[in-house]
Amino acid sequence: MPARKELIINLGNSQVSAYEFSLSPKGTSLIRTGSRLLAYDENGESNWVQSIQHAIRELCKELKLKGAAQIILPSNQLLSKTLRVPKVEQLKQRKIVSYELGQKMPFPLAELIWDYQVIDDDGIEQEILAFAVKPAFIDEVCQIAYDCGLLPTHLCPGPILDNVVLQASKRLNDIPEKLLINFGARSTNLLFANESGYLVRNISTGGNFLTEALSDHFGLSYEKSEELKLNYFSQKLNLNQDDPATEILKNVANNYYNKIGQEITRSIVTYKRLKKGKSPKLIIATGRPAKNQELIKFLSASQQLPVVPVDLTDFLKMDDRISEKEADELPFCVTEALGFAIASTTSEKDQKLINLLPPERLTSLEFKKKKKWILMSALMVAVLPLPKLISLKQIQENESEDHQKLVLEVKEKKQTLSQIAIQKKSLEFHQKVNLKSRDYLNQFTQKSLQLYAQSRLINNLQNVTEKRGIENIWFDSLHTQDEDTGNTNLIPYRETEVPIKVEGRYLVSPDNYTDLTAEELRNILIDSNSKIQEILIDEITSIPQVVQVARKVFSTEGKGDLFERYFTHFEFEILIDLKR
Numbered sequence: 001m002p003a004r005k006e007l008i009i010n011l012g013n014s015q016v017s018a019y020e021f022s023l024s025p026k027g028t029s030l031i032r033t034g035s036r037l038l039a040y041d042e043n044g045e046s047n048w049v050q051s052i053q054h055a056i057r058e059l060c061k062e063l064k065l066k067g068a069a070q071i072i073l074p075s076n077q078l079l080s081k082t083l084r085v086p087k088v089e090q091l092k093q094r095k096i097v098s099y100e101l102g103q104k105m106p107f108p109l110a111e112l113i114w115d116y117q118v119i120d121d122d123g124i125e126q127e128i129l130a131f132a133v134k135p136a137f138i139d140e141v142c143q144i145a146y147d148c149g150l151l152p153t154h155l156c157p158g159p160i161l162d163n164v165v166l167q168a169s170k171r172l173n174d175i176p177e178k179l180l181i182n183f184g185a186r187s188t189n190l191l192f193a194n195e196s197g198y199l200v201r202n203i204s205t206g207g208n209f210l211t212e213a214l215s216d217h218f219g220l221s222y223e224k225s226e227e228l229k230l231n232y233f234s235q236k237l238n239l240n241q242d243d244p245a246t247e248i249l250k251n252v253a254n255n256y257y258n259k260i261g262q263e264i265t266r267s268i269v270t271y272k273r274l275k276k277g278k279s280p281k282l283i284i285a286t287g288r289p290a291k292n293q294e295l296i297k298f299l300s301a302s303q304q305l306p307v308v309p310v311d312l313t314d315f316l317k318m319d320d321r322i323s324e325k326e327a328d329e330l331p332f333c334v335t336e337a338l339g340f341a342i343a344s345t346t347s348e349k350d351q352k353l354i355n356l357l358p359p360e361r362l363t364s365l366e367f368k369k370k371k372k373w374i375l376m377s378a379l380m381v382a383v384l385p386l387p388k389l390i391s392l393k394q395i396q397e398n399e400s401e402d403h404q405k406l407v408l409e410v411k412e413k414k415q416t417l418s419q420i421a422i423q424k425k426s427l428e429f430h431q432k433v434n435l436k437s438r439d440y441l442n443q444f445t446q447k448s449l450q451l452y453a454q455s456r457l458i459n460n461l462q463n464v465t466e467k468r469g470i471e472n473i474w475f476d477s478l479h480t481q482d483e484d485t486g487n488t489n490l491i492p493y494r495e496t497e498v499p500i501k502v503e504g505r506y507l508v509s510p511d512n513y514t515d516l517t518a519e520e521l522r523n524i525l526i527d528s529n530s531k532i533q534e535i536l537i538d539e540i541t542s543i544p545q546v547v548q549v550a551r552k553v554f555s556t557e558g559k560g561d562l563f564e565r566y567f568t569h570f571e572f573e574i575l576i577d578l579k580r
Contacts, residue, residue, distance in 0.1 A: 006021045006341050007069040009069050010071075010333075014207070014288075018033065019337040027317055034062055048077075071156070072161065080131050083104075101114065113358055114133075119198050119199065146365055158182075162182055163339070165342070181285050182336070183207060184206045184207070190202070201271075209256055209259070213252045213255065282306055284308055286331060288333065453576055469531065470539070473504060473507075474506070497547055509566050529568055550574065555570070
């Protein structure tokens with residue numbers, strides 16, 4: 001199979017990067033790359049859009065990029081939610097996710113473009129990571145790419161792509177719990193990966209925190225503060241230790257380290273609580289701020305874990321066109337694009353990535369790209385001279401022959417359709433019979449389970465009559481509530497549970513009442529009746545089959561006669577489990 005090229009554009013908050021990969025069964029190779037830093041006022045979202053438009057245009061011109069491109073979207077431009085839903089069939093899963101997501105999104109789901117990915121699966125429930133975005137934003141990104149000569153084919157959120165790189169890294173396979181920290185400009189993504197899946201958390205603290213702090217302390221513009229930050233932390237700027245600026249830089253850096261360290265610690269504690277004590281054994285750091293060795297040492301010391309950069313040697317080859325400087329930068333910026341490239345080489349069944357590009361939008365862009373060629377073709381056809389050598393008579397004869405053939409063919413097709421309709425009617429009849437038979441079998445099975453459960457319940461009730469303290473008890477009736485047409489207050493129950501109504505009486509007989517006054521006898525009867533009630537309730541509740549005692553009634557008058565004939569009438573409405 002020949003090598004296939006993939007162009008990936010990473011839209012970051014501080015820079016736009018372009019990567020062209022060569023994908024083949026032998027591995028993934030990076031052919032060329034380029035990036036542009038963004039300079040814009042962060043107070044307006046439209047400023048970022050205009051800035052990436054300028055950056056993409058320059059990259060396409062410099063690297064001569066065109067054609068199909070996959071685009072990575074920054075997380076802060078998207079709405080994301082993590083859901084926990086029951087594991088169901090694929091067709092039902094999207095409906096469940098749509099309902100749950102609609103309850104949590106700040107906008108109606110019908111007004112958003114959204115997609116989701118299963119990030120963890122324990123066999124019973126699934127962890128779902130969903131992203132949504134307004135259609136206007138997608139239209140802007142697609143139009144910018146199209147105007148620069150690119151055809152967007154896939155718009156994917158950046159945070160989920162780092163997990164693909166972790167899965168592809170053979171060196172990390174032996175570490176069951178690991179944490180990849182991707183330091184960004186405006187936010188930092190934490191990706192907790194384990195054997196069953198992964199979990200994404202976003203921290204609203206990024207490298208721009210340092211830039212803004214320097215701008216506030218020194219009164220510099222954003223661009224000058226960014227340049228000062230890069231020069232200081234790359235040790236290109238040598239300052240005297242007595243210089244007041246040195247102390248300010250250290251204080252600003254320490255504030256940043258402490259803030260992001262606290263957020264990472266809080267996220268790890270939350271992860272440990274969710275995973276019942278499991279915690280990462282290794283931290284992998286990427287992103288431009290990860291080049292700061294002081295930050296790496298601080299993280300390692302504060303989290304008591306080794307912190308290493310991304311190792312690309314296992315699954316990425318460098319083309320000769322990649323300079324040494326670009327190769328040194330790759331571990332800190334290429335992970336998301338590399339994850340995109342690796343995922344595109346696997347089947348959809350093995351690796352489904354979120355795509356926020358609607359199919360109809362892609363079709364529209366493809367048609368728009370072909371529109372000029374269609375117009376040119378139509379123009380050429382319009383100006384072609386009519387063939388002079390074709391005989392109109394011959395054309396008519398040929399068309400007549402074709403018509404006769406079509407009439408015969410239609411007649412044969414109608415006969416075939418008639419036979420298919422008869423077969424279809426027969427199949428529908430058999431289907432109805434099968435469904436009806438299945439319903440009867442299900443009813444028979446349910447009744448069988450009920451009868452067997454009632455038999456076991458009667459045995460358990462028989463044991464109750466032998467308990468000390470309630471020997472003088474008998475049961476008058478036992479029946480299921482759904483058979484009692486007079487009772488409209490049924491207990492809600494599942495398929496494997498049946499509501500039962502039990503009625504009976506018990507004798508309350510004092511040991512010696514010949515010398516007692518009527519009031520004393522009445523009090524003794526009430527006390528004895530209360531003790532028997534407590535014992536009876538405990539015994540009924542402790543029966544293994546009983547799931548719930550929904551209602552219990554004790555009648556000392558009316559159905560019972562405690563003070564004249566010394567017996568009490570009782571009724572229990574209970575819910576039993578057929579499988580117990």
